[in-house]
Amino acid sequence: MIAEIVSVGTELLMGQVVNTDAQFIAQRLAPLGFQVFYHTTVGDNVKRLTAVVHQAVERSDVVVFTGGLGPTDDDLTKETVASALGLTVELIPEEAERLRKHFETRGYAFTPNNLKQASFPKGAIILPNAFGTAPGCIMTAENKTAILLPGPPRELFPMFQNHVMPYLEQLSGNKLYSRELRIFGKGESTITYELSDIIESQTNPTVAPYVKTGEVSLRVTALCQNEEEGEQLARPMISEIISRLGDIVYSTVGESLPETCARMLTDDRQTLAVAESCTGGLITSELVAIPGCSTFLLEGCVAYSDAAKVSRLGVNQATLDTFGAVSEQCAREMAEGMRLSSGANYALATTGFAGPDGGTEENPVGTLYIALARPGETLVKRVSLFGERARIREHAALHAFDMLRRKLCLE
Amino acid sequence: MIAEIVSVGTELLMGQVVNTDAQFIAQRLAPLGFQVFYHTTVGDNVKRLTAVVHQAVERSDVVVFTGGLGPTDDDLTKETVASALGLTVELIPEEAERLRKHFETRGYAFTPNNLKQASFPKGAIILPNAFGTAPGCIMTAENKTAILLPGPPRELFPMFQNHVMPYLEQLSGNKLYSRELRIFGKGESTITYELSDIIESQTNPTVAPYVKTGEVSLRVTALCQNEEEGEQLARPMISEIISRLGDIVYSTVGESLPETCARMLTDDRQTLAVAESCTGGLITSELVAIPGCSTFLLEGCVAYSDAAKVSRLGVNQATLDTFGAVSEQCAREMAEGMRLSSGANYALATTGFAGPDGGTEENPVGTLYIALARPGETLVKRVSLFGERARIREHAALHAFDMLRRKLCLE
Numbered sequence: 001m002i003a004e005i006v007s008v009g010t011e012l013l014m015g016q017v018v019n020t021d022a023q024f025i026a027q028r029l030a031p032l033g034f035q036v037f038y039h040t041t042v043g044d045n046v047k048r049l050t051a052v053v054h055q056a057v058e059r060s061d062v063v064v065f066t067g068g069l070g071p072t073d074d075d076l077t078k079e080t081v082a083s084a085l086g087l088t089v090e091l092i093p094e095e096a097e098r099l100r101k102h103f104e105t106r107g108y109a110f111t112p113n114n115l116k117q118a119s120f121p122k123g124a125i126i127l128p129n130a131f132g133t134a135p136g137c138i139m140t141a142e143n144k145t146a147i148l149l150p151g152p153p154r155e156l157f158p159m160f161q162n163h164v165m166p167y168l169e170q171l172s173g174n175k176l177y178s179r180e181l182r183i184f185g186k187g188e189s190t191i192t193y194e195l196s197d198i199i200e201s202q203t204n205p206t207v208a209p210y211v212k213t214g215e216v217s218l219r220v221t222a223l224c225q226n227e228e229e230g231e232q233l234a235r236p237m238i239s240e241i242i243s244r245l246g247d248i249v250y251s252t253v254g255e256s257l258p259e260t261c262a263r264m265l266t267d268d269r270q271t272l273a274v275a276e277s278c279t280g281g282l283i284t285s286e287l288v289a290i291p292g293c294s295t296f297l298l299e300g301c302v303a304y305s306d307a308a309k310v311s312r313l314g315v316n317q318a319t320l321d322t323f324g325a326v327s328e329q330c331a332r333e334m335a336e337g338m339r340l341s342s343g344a345n346y347a348l349a350t351t352g353f354a355g356p357d358g359g360t361e362e363n364p365v366g367t368l369y370i371a372l373a374r375p376g377e378t379l380v381k382r383v384s385l386f387g388e389r390a391r392i393r394e395h396a397a398l399h400a401f402d403m404l405r406r407k408l409c410l411e
Numbered sequence: 412m413i414a415e416i417v418s419v420g421t422e423l424l425m426g427q428v429v430n431t432d433a434q435f436i437a438q439r440l441a442p443l444g445f446q447v448f449y450h451t452t453v454g455d456n457v458k459r460l461t462a463v464v465h466q467a468v469e470r471s472d473v474v475v476f477t478g479g480l481g482p483t484d485d486d487l488t489k490e491t492v493a494s495a496l497g498l499t500v501e502l503i504p505e506e507a508e509r510l511r512k513h514f515e516t517r518g519y520a521f522t523p524n525n526l527k528q529a530s531f532p533k534g535a536i537i538l539p540n541a542f543g544t545a546p547g548c549i550m551t552a553e554n555k556t557a558i559l560l561p562g563p564p565r566e567l568f569p570m571f572q573n574h575v576m577p578y579l580e581q582l583s584g585n586k587l588y589s590r591e592l593r594i595f596g597k598g599e600s601t602i603t604y605e606l607s608d609i610i611e612s613q614t615n616p617t618v619a620p621y622v623k624t625g626e627v628s629l630r631v632t633a634l635c636q637n638e639e640e641g642e643q644l645a646r647p648m649i650s651e652i653i654s655r656l657g658d659i660v661y662s663t664v665g666e667s668l669p670e671t672c673a674r675m676l677t678d679d680r681q682t683l684a685v686a687e688s689c690t691g692g693l694i695t696s697e698l699v700a701i702p703g704c705s706t707f708l709l710e711g712c713v714a715y716s717d718a719a720k721v722s723r724l725g726v727n728q729a730t731l732d733t734f735g736a737v738s739e740q741c742a743r744e745m746a747e748g749m750r751l752s753s754g755a756n757y758a759l760a761t762t763g764f765a766g767p768d769g770g771t772e773e774n775p776v777g778t779l780y781i782a783l784a785r786p787g788e789t790l791v792k793r794v795s796l797f798g799e800r801a802r803i804r805e806h807a808a809l810h811a812f813d814m815l816r817r818k819l820c821l822e
Contacts, residue, residue, distance in 0.1 A: 012437075012450070013437060013441075013447050013448065013449075013450065014437055014438070014441045014447070014619075015433070015434040015435065015436070015437030015438035015439075015440075015441065016438075016619065016621065017434070018429060018430070018431055018434040019429070019430055019433065019434070019450075020429055022426070022430065022452075023426040023428070023429040023430070024426065025426070026423075026424060026425055026426030027425070027426035027427075028426075029426075030424075030425045030426065036424050036425070037424065037453070037454060037456075037459055038424075038451065038452065038453055038459075038463075039418075039423070039424065039430075039450075039451070039452035040449065040450070040451050040452075041433075041449065041450035041451075042448070042449055043448060045448075048448055048449075052449075208425075208427065210427065274713070276692075278699075279696075279699075280695055280696050280698070280699025280700070280704075280711070281687075281692030281693065281694070281695035281696035281699060281711050281713065282692065282696045282699075283692070284691055284692035284696075284713045285690075285691050285692035285693045285695075285696050285713075287691070288689075288690075288691025288692060288693075288713070288715065288765075288804070289691070289800065289801060289804065291766070291767055291768065291800055292768070293691075293715070294715060294716065297715050297716075298715065298716050298718070298719060299712070299713055299714055299715055299716060299719035299723065300691070300692050300711075300712070300713030300715070301710070301711070301712055301713070301723075302685070302692065302695045302696075302699070302710055302711030302712070302713075303710055304699065304704070304705060304708050304709065304710055304711070305705065305708075305709050305710060307709070307754075308709060308710035308753070311752075312710060312712075312723075341722075342719070343718075354699075355702070356702055357702065357703070389700065389702055390700060393699070393700065
């Protein structure tokens with residue numbers, strides 16, 4: 001079946017917002033077997049919207065519309081689409097009552113223009129909106145399906161996931177089973193090269209690479225009748241990918257590196273402290289972003305100045321004088337000092353030149369030393385990164401997390 | 412003049428990437444006076460691409476194309492657009508030579524398919540690509556203008572800014588002068604309400620609100636003949652906005668809150684240390700993201716556990732026992748302890764419940780205490796935030812920066 005996406009909204013045409021709705025919907029249509037040939041964005045203008053609707057309904061079986069479902073006069077999508085399908089909207093009393101209650105509960109005035117949001121063609125499937133006032137709906141006529149969704153992503157995403165996906169699965173006769181493999185340590189081009197025969201011969205399951213900051217994820221998606229069949233279809237491909245790529249695959253359930261470390265530390269009842277120079281709080285902040293981090297995270301220290309490295313972490317002034325702050329020796333003393341003074345089992349430390357200034361001939365901008373102190377040993381790794389300051393800091397944090405998760409794997 | 416945007420790429424149709432190119436281009440077309448009625452995305456398919464190109468060229472004066480300029484067989488944009496305009500592409504020897512050198516310098520093999528990137532219609536304006544191999548181009552025929560740009564944003568953005576903007580300014584007879592006012596302390600709806608008469612009656616300059624995480628920015632844009640005239644046109648509106656909104660406008664040159672604090676600290680030769688609990692390194696990390704932060708930032712401490720608050724920051728155990736870690740008293744002692752032990756002039760501290768768990772009846776999830784210690788005084792502010800953990804932490808950091816910049820303003 002052929003599907004397309006029509007986004008309605010002047011704010012999209014003007015570039016005031018980026019069209020994440022279209023991406024979200026497209027990501028979910030393709031794996032279900034829908035062929036998506038066009039995305040179109042058009043403003044809140046009857047004439048142009050009507051032309052776009054007619055063209056879309058003519059050339060596609062399923063058209064997903066976003067935006068223009070609100071209460072104001074320039075919210076035209078529902079009326080225009082209904083008219084193109086030869087349907088007329090009418091007030092649905094139960095919806096009007098629901099809306100009136102919604103306003104009453106919140107103490108808002110219920111103005112008559114809101115009744116627009118309670119009007120639908122007879123027989124349309126009304127999609128409840130858990131995060132806003134405008135419901136979505138599905139209209140069908142002459143073998144064409146129009147799915148109308150609200151524009152704001154926080155309303156659209158859950159509505160799509162909870163109400164549209166089951167409908168589309170039924171329509172296509174397919175169910176989706178999906179697993180995300182996350183990989184740190186090789187670039188996208190290397191990974192797709194090493195998996196090229198799998199990627200080229202894919203039918204079901206499919207595998208699609210996505211690039212994230214500093215890492216790659218592979219989404220393995222199986223068309224299936226139920227979860228059990230999906231799992232059976234996906235398992236051999238996941239095993240094959242892992243056997244080729246090895247331990248650079250750090251998660252098969254879509255966990256991030258900080259989440260993986262957090263889970264392992266919690267499961268092993270280990271504690272962590274972090275001493276950061278060039279990453280400057282980024283590692284600690286990514287751990288604190290995880291609910292429940294207090295079970296393993298004791299403290300973090302951003303020892304940005306040399307003085308702080310000495311006073312807070314017990315780095316020897318002689319080490320700084322002899323080797324400099326960006327050195328294996330300094331990273332080691334930072335991690336060991338942090339571990340001792342915090343009482344944590346593990347301590348991570350980073351020191352490096354994030355740029356744009358700084359660096360030496362031996363250790364140019366992008367050079368990073370990461371140390372991991374644990375009972376009985378301290379490991380230090382030297383990493384060479386390139387790019388802008390923000391990129392170097394983000395990649396540095398990933399390398400630190402990867403060092404930690406590799407060690408925790410062996411426990 | 413009527414303009415539209417056509418994005419070519421299967422990766423967009425499949426939702427593998429979000430269409431930031433279309434947003435970037437739209438943001439720049441509208442203020443120059445171009446009316447943008449459509450964005451279309453289509454795949455690398457000759458038949459459908461040809462249909463889309465013909466429709467776009469027919470209904471618009473200027474069509475901006477993105478993607479499909481590479482060396483492979485499914486990069487079809489240039490040939491298809493040229494053919495729709497009645498033009499034919501031919502090899503441009505100087506471009507071929509430039510490309511050959513480009514490959515040679517980098518030690519890459521120069522395969523013949525790369526010559527596709529050196530072919531253009533006679534008379535086309537070739538747009539150099541500083542970050543990739545495929546140049547863009549501008550073709551004109553029968554009063555229609557087609558602007559072809561590479562898909563990757565890091566290639567497109569600078570090419571558009573450096574080569575397309577001057578062309579479009581000339582084509583439209585307009586120049587743009589733009590200033591970004593950044594605002595923290597009121598929401599978008601309140602701000603647009605307070606400025607509604609300005610927004611409704613805007614002609615030149617225009618003012619457009621954009622929402623960022625926890626703050627609002629207003630872009631004031633003047634159509635003008637030159638920078639001086641633009642500045643003269645924009646100044647009265649900027650003054651009027653500031654006189655209405657007051658000191659919640661913290662920058663008129665698009666600086667972020669951390670950048671504003673960093674600049675003020677540097678200019679005043681003041682130093683800062685940061686003690687974080689619920690924000691967990693976020694404040695420090697946003698400062699370390701700014702090049703040159705070592706001139707003012709001495710250190711940061713993430714005292715996530717109570718034990719760390721006592722041992723690292725000198726918070727009294729009695730304070731924790733009596734008032735708890737999320738209290739005015741604890742925030743005050745964190746900031747004062749940090750200031751004393753670091754030797755910094757200023758110290759910022761945060762403590763709060765970021766959720767999803769924790770909180771008390773008196774201080775529910777979202778309650779935050781921020782303290783600022785400086786010579787002679789310590790200020791403490793209580794803030795009530797709502798939403799998810801990530802939102803609470805981000806807003807908490809903004810409140811802390813705002814507290815600091817307000818105090819630095821008075822120095």
